[in-house]
Amino acid sequence: MWNSFSTRQKIGLVFGPVLFITMLVMPLPEGMSPEAARVAAVAFLMAAFWISEAVPIPATAMLPIFLFPALQVMSTAATTINYGNQINFLYIGGFMIAIAMQRWDLHRRIALTIIVRVGSNPQMLLLGFMLATALLSMWISNTATAMMMVPVAMAIIEQNKRHEHLENALVGDDPFGLSLMLGIAFAASIGGVSTLVGTPPNAILAGIAATVYDIEIIFFDWMKLAVPASATMLALTWFVLQLKLKDVHKSEEENRQLRASVRHELQDMGSITQEERHVAIVFGMVAAAWILRGLVDFPALVMVADSAIAMLGAFILFIIPARRENGGFLLDWETAKNIPWDVIILMGGGFALAAGFSESGLTEWLANQLSVLQGVHFFIIIAAVVLMVIFLTEMTSNAATATLFIPVMGALAVSMDLHPFALMVPAALAASMAFMLPVATPPNAIVFASRQIRIAQMASTGIKLNLIATVVISVISYFLLPLIL
Structure with missing residues (x-):
């Protein structure tokens, strides 16, 4: 059975639980509550499974339904209500x-x-x-x-x-x-x-x-x-x-x-x-x-x-x-009934994870830790966030990337005394702008299968557009976003 997994999946299956257990048994970082540490452990486990795709992405999104009540973070009712957001x-x-x-x-x-x-x-x-x-x-x-x-x-x-x-x-x-x-x-x-x-x-x-x-x-x-x-x-x-x-x-x-x-x-x-x-x-x-x-x-x-x-x-x-x-x-x-229920479950898991961040105090703790970035020009922070999210999305689902990064970006913005949307919105936009690889998005994979494109051609064109998207999203988020949202 082990041989049916790819190398990437095997790494995720091993690395995810190791991260999870490590986060549960290690001494608490200063200022972090036990509940926040447990939510962080669940987040690391889900991130490892999502990035490696060791487990189907929607299946990973169901983990909070059991883990949050079991770890005494949130009740089953409080967790599952997020799947009906x-x-x-x-x-x-x-x-x-x-x-x-x-x-x-x-x-x-x-x-x-x-x-x-x-x-x-x-x-x-x-x-x-x-x-x-x-x-x-x-x-x-x-x-x-x-x-x-x-x-x-x-x-x-x-x-x-x-x-x-x-x-x-x-x-x-x-x-x-x-x-x-x-x-x-x-x-x-x-x-x-x-x-x-x-x-x-x-x-x-x-x-x-x-x-x-x-x-x-x-x-x-x-x-x-x-x-x-x-x-x-x-x-x-x-x-x-x-x-x-x-x-x-x-x-x-x-x-x-x-x-x-x-x-x-x-x-x-x-x-x-x-x-x-x-x-x-x-x-x-x-x-x-x-x-x-x-x-x-x-x-x-x-x-x-x-x-x-x-x-x-x-x-x-x-x-x-x-x-x-x-x-x-x-x-x-x-x-x-043929609508993509996997996306619905994935989003529900993301909302449950975000609720765990909030209820446990993990969001507030992250905001305090990230306050060290206050001296950096905000435009540079936006550009760095956008670039990081774009290139991570080249390797994993855009929905999984958004689920993991958007709560953290909200905490980072709050730590800088800014509206949470200041970094949440550019991260969300960036998660849909991966153009380099066939595995980055389903449309990329579909057109690659047409045999009209070599992977090197998609990558060389895509990296230019990734960089263009970084500039466009950063400029719009810095100048236009404060006027609208």
Whole structure:
């Protein structure tokens, strides 16, 4: 059985429990309570398992349910309530709406429409694919978006190869295919940061903010900060990728044929169906409600949060009939139950861990220890945090990275007499900006499997974007964040 684990997993299986036991038996550091030491031990155990992936990531997230009560940190009831955090219901509702869009191919129609309208040459076609991918990944999981976009892109890449006589080209030798695939992978990650439902680190930030600091992040308030960050990164990423196309010259006829291949994909879908139209209306109403909640004060709805709006939208989809399915509805439970429950459990584990940090006094202890950094310029601290989180995310799940770092970053900010968001927000943004390796994000892995990219090409382009993201996030967090959140 031991041989079924990789070397990395074996290290985690041994190192995690050793760290856990060491933290429990070692003398307490000055000022740390016994409860805080026990929470730290659990955090080290979970970190070792998450980084090594010795145990499935969601399974590790369930450890606090037993360990916190067993170590007398929090009761079972106080621990498990975090797995039903309202942010989890925001994600559940959002996922159900997204699944309805996928069920009726609305997401594909939206993507193809954008590409047809934008794409006029290879550079603009790249921009069209990136815009469509980023827009969809704001509302649909990055993985699902990439999986939907890659086949569309592959059809165009294969047609281009025939025109350029590159049918037998080696992996990575087609600059158009290389740029298009990297554009899809990177745009899926970049677009996801724009909304609270776009990527798990954003939701984890919102949940920890509510659990530890009793601060609600309103959907539209997050967009006011994250959309500029996402748009800036998308534009810079497109600029970097389109440089790979500088030697790709096509005649007007060749450009027309590329556009025609996308238009043909859209025409094959036929006219928009009633089901697509109804799902679009429900989605539009939910998105509008999320945005209006941050703009208009409704006294009668003061207790209605973003999660309640998401769940209402999902409920409506269950009661609107679908003409194409006799006796069916826009969303049924057989479809809805396929939402990624692993992400929901992972976020719950993160919220439980954050609650343990707060209840045990570990957050306060960390804040006191980190106060030694008060003499360092704050911009340098932001940049260091962002760079560290980005490169750690290259090796482990972005959700796990966010779960481990966001509470610590909040403590660091408080130790410097700053709002906890001053470092929590840049850490959350950075957790979605890993571009170097196929294992960093599911979109990276999906496009790498297309055999259009060599790993060295992804790494060389990705490290440039990692550094660009460090600058963009640091600047926006330092200058724009204080004006918004």
